[in-house]
Amino acid sequence: MSDFKVTVLGSSSALPTLQRSTSSQVLRYHNRYFLLDCGEGTQVQMRKYQIPFQRINEIFISHLHGDHFLGLPGLLSTMNLLGRTEGITIFAPAALVQILTTIFKATGDRLVFPFIVIPLEMDREEIVLEDETIRITAFPLNHRVPTFGFKFKEKFRRLKVNVAAVKEGAINPIHLQTLVTGRDVELLDGSVLRYKDFTLPPPQARVFSYCTDTAPFKGLEDYLRETTTLYHEATFLMNKKERAKKTFHSTAADAGKLAQELGVKKLLMGHFSGRYNDSKAHLEEARLHFNQELFAVEDGLDYRVS
Amino acid sequence: MSDFKVTVLGSSSALPTLQRSTSSQVLRYHNRYFLLDCGEGTQVQMRKYQIPFQRINEIFISHLHGDHFLGLPGLLSTMNLLGRTEGITIFAPAALVQILTTIFKATGDRLVFPFIVIPLEMDREEIVLEDETIRITAFPLNHRVPTFGFKFKEKFRRLKVNVAAVKEGAINPIHLQTLVTGRDVELLDGSVLRYKDFTLPPPQARVFSYCTDTAPFKGLEDYLRETTTLYHEATFLMNKKERAKKTFHSTAADAGKLAQELGVKKLLMGHFSGRYNDSKAHLEEARLHFNQELFAVEDGLDYRVS
Numbered sequence: 001m002s003d004f005k006v007t008v009l010g011s012s013s014a015l016p017t018l019q020r021s022t023s024s025q026v027l028r029y030h031n032r033y034f035l036l037d038c039g040e041g042t043q044v045q046m047r048k049y050q051i052p053f054q055r056i057n058e059i060f061i062s063h064l065h066g067d068h069f070l071g072l073p074g075l076l077s078t079m080n081l082l083g084r085t086e087g088i089t090i091f092a093p094a095a096l097v098q099i100l101t102t103i104f105k106a107t108g109d110r111l112v113f114p115f116i117v118i119p120l121e122m123d124r125e126e127i128v129l130e131d132e133t134i135r136i137t138a139f140p141l142n143h144r145v146p147t148f149g150f151k152f153k154e155k156f157r158r159l160k161v162n163v164a165a166v167k168e169g170a171i172n173p174i175h176l177q178t179l180v181t182g183r184d185v186e187l188l189d190g191s192v193l194r195y196k197d198f199t200l201p202p203p204q205a206r207v208f209s210y211c212t213d214t215a216p217f218k219g220l221e222d223y224l225r226e227t228t229t230l231y232h233e234a235t236f237l238m239n240k241k242e243r244a245k246k247t248f249h250s251t252a253a254d255a256g257k258l259a260q261e262l263g264v265k266k267l268l269m270g271h272f273s274g275r276y277n278d279s280k281a282h283l284e285e286a287r288l289h290f291n292q293e294l295f296a297v298e299d300g301l302d303y304r305v306s
Numbered sequence: 307m308s309d310f311k312v313t314v315l316g317s318s319s320a321l322p323t324l325q326r327s328t329s330s331q332v333l334r335y336h337n338r339y340f341l342l343d344c345g346e347g348t349q350v351q352m353r354k355y356q357i358p359f360q361r362i363n364e365i366f367i368s369h370l371h372g373d374h375f376l377g378l379p380g381l382l383s384t385m386n387l388l389g390r391t392e393g394i395t396i397f398a399p400a401a402l403v404q405i406l407t408t409i410f411k412a413t414g415d416r417l418v419f420p421f422i423v424i425p426l427e428m429d430r431e432e433i434v435l436e437d438e439t440i441r442i443t444a445f446p447l448n449h450r451v452p453t454f455g456f457k458f459k460e461k462f463r464r465l466k467v468n469v470a471a472v473k474e475g476a477i478n479p480i481h482l483q484t485l486v487t488g489r490d491v492e493l494l495d496g497s498v499l500r501y502k503d504f505t506l507p508p509p510q511a512r513v514f515s516y517c518t519d520t521a522p523f524k525g526l527e528d529y530l531r532e533t534t535t536l537y538h539e540a541t542f543l544m545n546k547k548e549r550a551k552k553t554f555h556s557t558a559a560d561a562g563k564l565a566q567e568l569g570v571k572k573l574l575m576g577h578f579s580g581r582y583n584d585s586k587a588h589l590e591e592a593r594l595h596f597n598q599e600l601f602a603v604e605d606g607l608d609y610r611v612s
Contacts, residue, residue: 014387016350022380040380041347044322064412066383072375074328074346077372079318095412102408106370107403108451145414 003030004154004206004305006231009045009268012251013213013235016041020060020299022067025231025269026051027152027305029134032273035059036150036210043078047163049300054084058129060138061092062212063147069096072147075102082110088116091128093146094156095117125223139223141214143248149211157181159199166198177186194297204228207250208305212271221261229305230255232235233271233295234282239275256286256294264291265306269276309336310460310512310611312537317576319519319541320373320554322347326605328373329577332357333514333611334456335440341365343517348377349384355606360390364435366444367398368518369453373400376456377410386417395418396446397434398454400425426454431529434599438463445484447450447520449554455517455529463487465505472504485517510534514611516578519556527567536570536610537603539577540588546579562592562600568608571612572599 001260005028010021024037025245026046033056035042046053055076069092076088104111118128120261125139134154141147158180166176175185179195200241207226210221212233214220224230235249244251252269259267267290269282276282279296286294295303311334328345332352339362341348355554359381367375375398382394395401403423410417424434424449431445439461447453464486472482474540477499481491485501487588502577513532517598518539520526530536541555550557558575565573584600592600601609 015384016353016380018350018353019438021350041350044324044327044347047322047324066409066413066415070380070409071346074322074372074376078321087407098413099408103372103376106399106405106451107372109372115467257536302539 004028004208006036006053006208006268006303006305007302008041008270008299009042009049009051009270010037011297011299012067013233013271013273014065014182014299015274015276017068021045022070023062023212024071026056027210029154031055031151032134034059037068037212038069038071038075041226044073045299046075050170052124054079054082054086057086057088059088059090059092060150060210061090061096062210063145064093064099064142065145065213068213069099069178072096073100073189075134076100076111076115077107077109077271079212080113082107084113087116090115090131091116091120091148091150092117093148094121109300121146122148125151137223139268141220142211143215147213148267149209149214149220151207151209151224151227153207153226154201156205157196159202162177162198162200169193169198171198192255206305207245214251215245216254216258217232219282221258223263224258227262227264229266229303230259230262231269231270232258233298234269235271235273236284237281237285246261252282252285253289256289258291259292263271264292266295266303268303269293270297272296307460310334310514310612311608312342312514312535312574313355313357313608314576314605315348315355315357316345317578317603317605318373319579320371320540320575321346321372321580326578327351328377329368329518331515331516332362337457338363338440338572340442340458340471343368343518344377344381345373346376349381351605352381356433360385360388360392363392363394365394365396365561367396367402367425368447368455368514368516369449369451370399370401370405371451371519374519375405378402379406382406382421383413383418386415386419390419393422394421395422395435396535397426397454397456397525399454400422400427416440427452428454430455442528446452447517447526448522448523449519451520453529455515455520455526457513457515457530457533459464459513459532460511462508462511463571465501465508468504468506468544475499475504477504512611519555521551522556522564524561527564530564530568533568533570535574535609536565536568537574537576538564541577541579543582543591558588558591559595564593565592566599567595570598572601572609574601574603574609575586576603576604
């Protein structure tokens with residue numbers, strides 16, 4: 001099931017390096033592309049890693065620190081130059097509106113496609129987008145400026161088929177198509193096929209949560225409940241715990257503990273401080289607390305949402 | 307004399323590619339570094355090409371199209387994070403102030419170092435910075451938004467020594483140090499050493515001009531007078547002449563003709579449209595008009611100011 005995966009475009013913290021660009025990820029769910037943060041250089045990373053960026057219709061900006069949004073004006077401008085007409089919805093702190101307005105006023109860019117900014121200002125978890133395939137919620141994090149995490153939960157359109165029961169009941173395929181949507185079927189002779197008799201519950205929903213930048217705080221685990229794959233910042237190691245606290249960031253140990261407490265299947269760590277040459281120590285530190293699949297992400301790599 | 311050279315950090319037009327970043331150059335004159343334009347990704351290009359960016363004290367922004375300034379907020383933020391305290395002077399269209407103010411208000415970045423924006427609004431050539439080593443002027447170009455070119459003229463602190471005359475006159479080295487600054491020396495016996503007798507005029511001053519983005523216009527050659535090395539945009543080829551006209555850009559032929567008319571020693575062309583895979587045709591087209599040193603610039607390369 002590689003229809004739900006995230007491509008990391010940038011995994012540095014504030015300072016980009018030659019190995020790591022500033023924060024950005026593309027989350028792909030079936031044929032939809034969601035952009036999560038858009039640091040400076042994101043449009044070039046998209047070219048490099050062949051992301052079909054005109055297919056992105058929703059952008060989520062966690063907070064208004066430069067390394068999470070300064071690539072957005074250039075990306076929108078490029079989409080425009082390349083002839084985009086389809087609208088874009090941007091979920092972001094409200095001040096982004098004035099930033100984009102001020103820039104586009106100066107550049108004289110007339111965007112042919114409409115974009116709308118949905119301001120994030122919730123103080124608890126709230127649904128920001130839901131349709132029949134996915135439910136996306138946002139929730140507050142604990143950083144120096146208003147910052148938000150996002151949770152993407154897949155929704156199933158169909159139940160699993162109970163193959164044995166369907167075979168035994170010699171169910172007509174046409175009726176089965178209705179049963180798997182969770183509806184009973186009344187036959188011409190007045191008898192009823194109960195969907196529960198011929199289907200099984202859907203597989204466990206996969207849930208991807210994106211959680212950066214934040215200091216640990218009481219209540220975060222509630223927002224992240226049901227998460228199966230967690231992306232969490234790990235800017236520092238424990239020996240820089242004070243620095244993490246002062247700057248409202250997390251350590252690899254914080255990320256590992258939280259992931260273990262949540263019981264997620266997979267933890268992706270990123271947003272590494274430029275002071276670290278590699279992420280080996282981050283992996284070791286998180287591993288002390290978390291015993292499932294664990295990655296320190298790298299730019300350009302895909303990670304399956306488990 | 308490699309003490310006057312330009313390093314190209316970005317040479318694409320509006321759309322960055324994997325080969326060409328958006329506009330930016332670092333002009334080095336002796337130990338001073340001037341940044342010319344700062345498109346998205348400039349700070350990473352500086353790392354890649356090992357520019358000591360904390361040594362930049364003056365930044366020149368030609369105009370407020372995204373591909374010429376969107377890297378500036380991130381660069382200033384990075385300079386700040388790395389502990390810069392020395393001030394920066396930015397020469398740019400006035401609207402840049404509001405853009406930077408709006409962004410830094412949202413990010414909460416408190417810049418430790420002062421920066422001042424000198425608003426460009428001249429309608430003719432004007433001196434924007436002059437000291438005993440260099441004179442920098444700015445002048446209007448002809449683009450869709452207010453746009454300015456910049457001219458950097460070296461100034462000589464010392465005249466050339468007339469070796470034969472100095473030897474014949476057996477001039478004391480201490481007196482010679484005064485003579486080469488253009489001052490006469492009165493000796494104890496009342497006689498006077500005339501500096502003109504022992505020195506020669508300085509070599510021809512090198513003058514670098516930066517000219518992007520612009521359509522050709524009457525009067526540009528006056529602003530560029532004395533230029534010895536010209537950087538000029540060549541977004542299009544002649545077969546896209548109408549497109550160039552419509553978007554207020556130049557062709558390689560325009561650049562070549564202007565350079566020939568000015569009698570410059572070296573022409574550097576850049577700001578190539580993403581539609582061209584290489585710059586071979588640009589070189590051929592400009593060569594039809596210009597018979598001195600000619601380059602289509604590449605990111606990361608140094609070009610000596612002749």
